[in-house]
Amino acid sequence: MSITPLMPVYPRCDVRPVRGEGCYLIGDRGERYLDFASGIAVNLLGHGHPKLVKTIADQAATLMHTSNLYGSPLGEAFAQTLVDNSFADTVFFTNSGAEAVECAIKTARRYHYANGEAHRHKIISFDNAFHGRTLGTISATSQPKMRDGFEPLLPGFQVVPFNDLDAALAAIDDNTAGFLLEPVQGEGGVTPATVAFLTGLRKACDEHGLLLILDEVQCGYARTGTFFAHEQYGITPDIMAVAKGIGAGFPLGACLATEEAAKGMVFGTHGSTYGGNPLAMAVGQTVLEEVLADGFLDHVKAMGARLRAALEQLIPNHDAMFEDVRGMGLMLGVKMKDAYDARAFVGHLRDHHGLLAVSAGQNVLRILPPLVIEESHIAECIEKISAGARTFADAKAA
Numbered sequence: 001m002s003i004t005p006l007m008p009v010y011p012r013c014d015v016r017p018v019r020g021e022g023c024y025l026i027g028d029r030g031e032r033y034l035d036f037a038s039g040i041a042v043n044l045l046g047h048g049h050p051k052l053v054k055t056i057a058d059q060a061a062t063l064m065h066t067s068n069l070y071g072s073p074l075g076e077a078f079a080q081t082l083v084d085n086s087f088a089d090t091v092f093f094t095n096s097g098a099e100a101v102e103c104a105i106k107t108a109r110r111y112h113y114a115n116g117e118a119h120r121h122k123i124i125s126f127d128n129a130f131h132g133r134t135l136g137t138i139s140a141t142s143q144p145k146m147r148d149g150f151e152p153l154l155p156g157f158q159v160v161p162f163n164d165l166d167a168a169l170a171a172i173d174d175n176t177a178g179f180l181l182e183p184v185q186g187e188g189g190v191t192p193a194t195v196a197f198l199t200g201l202r203k204a205c206d207e208h209g210l211l212l213i214l215d216e217v218q219c220g221y222a223r224t225g226t227f228f229a230h231e232q233y234g235i236t237p238d239i240m241a242v243a244k245g246i247g248a249g250f251p252l253g254a255c256l257a258t259e260e261a262a263k264g265m266v267f268g269t270h271g272s273t274y275g276g277n278p279l280a281m282a283v284g285q286t287v288l289e290e291v292l293a294d295g296f297l298d299h300v301k302a303m304g305a306r307l308r309a310a311l312e313q314l315i316p317n318h319d320a321m322f323e324d325v326r327g328m329g330l331m332l333g334v335k336m337k338d339a340y341d342a343r344a345f346v347g348h349l350r351d352h353h354g355l356l357a358v359s360a361g362q363n364v365l366r367i368l369p370p371l372v373i374e375e376s377h378i379a380e381c382i383e384k385i386s387a388g389a390r391t392f393a394d395a396k397a398a
């Protein structure tokens with residue numbers, strides 16, 4: 001037998017982390033990495049955050065799981081805090097981002113069904129989007145690497161170019177339920193929606209009775225310097241999927257909606273065995289308290305501006321390799337020139353300079369540090385990228 005016990009769907013690298021300390025990961029040979037990947041925008045409090053560790057230990061000892069058959073004091077409190085701090089009136093808890101997007105899609109279809117317009121089922125989504133790996137969420141993408149071999153996928157999706165308002169408006173027809181998009185595309189290349197695009201979609205939704213569904217699984221939860229990225233566009237969605245940072249490492253997601261948009265989601269329409277269990281809710285509340293604490297968002301904004309400026313300063317010294325810096329807050333990308341492969345550069349930084357980052361579509365080096373980084377971590381990161389760029393170019397020339 002040659003298949004590995006772990007189904008070989010990931011090209012796993014040689015780094016095998018066994019411990020985390022703040023913004024660092026320690027591998028199984030004792031080697032240390034500056035973790036500017038954060039488990040792909042998940043570990044926003046870094047590793048081993050004392051308050052989070054204590055919450056998990058205490059809640060595990062008190063009550064870990066019951067069932068959604070019963071009332072949930074912790075779930076009610078956490079949902080209320082999310083409602084108080086967002087556009088939403090109601091929340092469904094999931095265990096992952098894809099499940100949160102699934103719930104968002106179901107909520108949108110159910111809304112039109114409840115209005116007696118079940119034919120309005122089509123969701124317009126966008127090129128280079130990433131919404132997860134379930135059959136429903138891959139149906140909302142156009143990327144062959146995610147779709148090939150899994151067809152037939154779910155009908156009722158139409159994918160049009162991102163940041164092209166005219167194309168999005170032209171796709172609206174009598175069957176349209178709404179738009180689904182990431183305000184800042186993550187996997188697709190750290191590409192923010194333009195203000196004209198996102199506000200234009202909101203306006204079209206208002207005019208045509210459509211729902212604006214945002215996927216803030218990666219860009220939400222303080223990552224861009226505001227609690228949610230859409231706040232920086234001056235609009236609100238009707239439905240929103242959240243995950244990754246919300247659990248800061250514990251598997252947790254959420255689908256948030258306005259009362260109007262959620263009007264079809266009545267008893268029996270949706271569910272999840274684990275979703276919102278007491279352990280998850282205790283974690284969620286602790287993470288949210290940290291994120292909403294005085295100064296947290298200001299810190300993300302300040303560190304984001306610093307890191308961005310430092311990355312921009314690198315470019316003139318390595319202008320054969322780097323093109324520009326993109327993104328918002330601490331969700332940043334460095335677009336690399338065609339002659340250099342971002343995925344290979346990520347491997348080079350990891351193996352030779354002890355820096356963990358991620359690659360993204362469109363040949364982008366994606367940088368997603370914990371949101372609790374300090375200036376010293378930024379300096380260390382810049383040093384490593386700068387040294388890495390030199391040795392990477394040398395290796396290529398050799």
Ligand SMILES: *Cc1c(COP(=O)(O)O)cnc(C)c1O
Pocket residue numbers: 095096097098099101130131132133182186187215216217218219243244
């Ligand atoms: C990661 C991600 C998802 C999927 O989340 P999972 O927890 O892996 O299911 C969905 N949407 C976006 C924007 C993401 O970045």
